[in-house]
Amino acid sequence: MNSIQILTANEMRQLDQLTLQQQNITSYELMTRVGKYLFDFIITNNFITSEDHVVVVAGTGNNGGDGMLVAHHIHTRGIPTEIIIIGSQEQQTEESLKALKHCQHIPVHYVVETQDDSYKQLLDDATVIIDGIFGIGLTRDVEDPHKSVMNAMNQSYATVISIDIPSGIHADNGLQMGTAVHANHTLIVQNFKQGNLLNDAKDFSGLNHVIDVDIVQSLEFDIQYELPLSYLQGKLGKRHHNSYKYNYGNLLTIGGSKGMMGAPILSALAALRSGSGLSQVYVHDGDHKYLQNPYPDIMVDTYLGIEDVPQKIRRMDAIVFGPGLGKKNPLNMDILAHLLSTEIPLVIDADGLYYLKDLLKGYNTRGHLIITPHYKEMADFLGISIEDVIQQPVLYAKNIAHTYNVVVVLKGTCTIITNDIETYFSSNGTPGLAKAGTGDVLSGVIGSLLGRGLPPLDAAKIGVLMHSLAGQYAEEVYGEESMMASDVISMLPKVMDHVKA
Ligand SMILES: NC(=O)C1=CN([C@@H]2O[C@H](COP(=O)(O)OP(=O)(O)OC[C@H]3O[C@@H](n4cnc5c(N)ncnc54)[C@H](O)[C@@H]3O)[C@@H](O)[C@H]2O)[C@@H](O)CC1
Ligand SMILES: [K+]
Structure with a gap:
């Protein structure tokens, strides 16, 4: 490296x-x-x-x-x-x-x-x-x-x-x-x-x-390295013949609401294409009618209230919380509070960060949490202006990682990945990734790696690079203007060739 x-x-x-x-x-x-x-x-x-x-x-x-x-x-x-x-x-x-x-x-x-x-x-x-x-x-x-x-x-x-x-x-x-x-x-x-x-x-x-x-x-300075695409090489182990789906991660994506039902599907699909054994979307029962799942490969289940959640998540290897969740349903706060009380590795993305903002203060940190804000979400999370984040992105990312013992993936032209002790810069993305849904894809890829048992910092580093490389491939085929989030997913199989041992 x-x-x-x-x-x-x-x-x-x-x-x-x-x-x-x-x-x-x-x-x-x-x-x-x-x-x-x-x-x-x-x-x-x-x-x-x-x-x-x-x-x-x-x-x-x-x-x-x-x-x-x-x-x-x-x-x-x-x-x-x-x-x-x-x-x-x-x-x-x-x-x-x-x-x-x-x-x-x-x-x-x-x-x-x-x-x-x-x-x-x-x-x-x-x-x-x-x-x-x-x-x-x-x-x-x-x-x-x-x-x-x-x-x-x-x-x-x-x-x-x-x-x-x-x-x-x-x-x-x-x-x-x-x-x-x-x-x-x-x-x-x-x-x-x-x-x-x-x-x-x-x-x-x-x-x-x-x-x-x-x-x-x-x-003596804080560790800060550039993350090259070559870091991906051989990072995932072989898939054994004598294995079954539960060896590769059982992932749950909690998200989706009226008008934003594509987000959890993109995330869950990206996880499957990244190797997850199982990928399931968990949506509020009242919103289920808005969901159109074109993939029979993605399981869908619903919850009515908080009482449904503990049983559901019991056997999950990782959970992605937030894609398309919206900010309207107070039940989401209870669900997230419960998730934080468990040991299950978590990726908190998009609207999930809105709920996290109030919860983290009382959160007993165990370092099993990854948050994936873009600059605006980071600003909202901290209650500061986006200009402040733009001026000092590394400082704020490290501050959050330090204060709450979480891994921060601050998404941008140069994505910053930090657990405060180690910080990595990835500028392998392409401008074509600035499009709706690509963040959902990233949360799914990282969630998949977490579900496979990778430590959070590794999952974040590898996930960001996989996502960038898939973006580069999508750009080659569709061009930076036309490429879409689902095109990025369709390039993940090619990316896996690099990641496999
Ligand atoms: N020992 C050395 O001499 C070394 C020098 N290095 C080179 O030196 C550079 C740093 O040199 P300096 O510290 O002299 O800084 P710079 O050469 O970057 O220029 C700073 C000068 O510009 C002025 N200035 C700053 N903003 C201005 C603005 N908006 N409008 C007008 N003037 C402005 C400052 O007052 C200062 O006089 C490094 O980037 C590197 O290229 C390196 O090669 C390493 C070793
Ligand atoms: K110069």
Whole structure:
């Protein structure tokens, strides 16, 4: 597994400092190494050839210093190179000034005021633009002259290579700060920063490449790793000939109400396609008339009141609570309270989270619970605004996991999976998954894995990846606009090939 620690900007700075101490080098010496390694990567991968005309756009910080040192190496190769520096010499860091000294034979153009638009022609003539405007030091919204230069870069036909992170993307939360550079490639220095993966990042980064520059790795930070699709390989054991359905999980999906009866069916079907031995939908008797179950494979049963529930769930290996449940029936609160009092592993999704909100405070945690909110559901759950969650998704996900001893799957372009102690980022999904019903599919896949006996964190990690991979396959066949939740389910058989030992 790819085990590159994902850091905050602050943690990255600490590792930079630790590197200087342990390797007894100056900050500029480290920058020199970074510049050389970035250049080597660029040349080895033919991102720049002798045919190109390169423009390096640098800010006044060390991200720009990295860029200028890359410019130095490119120029030394005899490849036409120019440098644009946004800001004045007085604003440049010590390291950036030293880097500039290495670029004596390269034409350098300072852009200090917006009125000066001589940079436009330079950018128009470039075939490759290297973006070293802001790295982890971006702290506020981008304004002119940076903004105008960045917009001109985005209009150019050149290949854009961003150093560390596309300029304008915040290194901690991946949000675009006013504007941001659209890169074709992002060369990430040593470690993923959270902002390389979260929120807007994927719409700006192009392909991410992590470049090892021998920066010291410390294990003292919270564990945060990227979750690659390769993690799926062989995660489910063989199905034995001498086995029967109860060996593969007896799953109950409690959900469905008037107008939302498809949700529990999607969830239950996804579970069957993920290998569950049995999958059953449990719906309130009064709502049963709205249910149309096209699959005889999915069993359906009904409850009238709370008294029906204990007997029903007795032999269940896992329960998914919430898909299509609605928020109107107070009985759901009693049912969930009962579920929480048992040892049965639970996935709580969608409307289920609405009921959970009031119950968790008195909940005796045993770590057998997975919640799967998207950002809005997370905001509602915490009673905060969605903007707050967007700003600090990792923090809130970890807080909930810690406070209630649950596994949190915070769904988004980069899904965050955490039990507070370990946190995983999966950005393997596709925009086509932003469609009704895909969340129900995910809860069914995770429920299936829980029912098979996987520990909650493993079930969440594997389930998220299976769902993303099925989404990728569905996109190949149906396209990102047209793909639907049921298409994702229909791709699960192909996904199972990867997951089986
Ligand atoms: N030892 C070193 O020198 C190393 C440097 N590294 C590089 O250095 C980068 C970090 O360098 P810095 O900390 O200097 O930060 P940046 O180069 O990211 O830029 C920060 C500068 O921009 C200013 N700024 C922030 N937001 C702004 C805005 N909206 N408009 C205008 N100005 C704004 C800040 O005040 C600061 O002067 C990393 O991303 C990485 O590329 C790494 O390569 C590791 C080692
Ligand atoms: K950058």
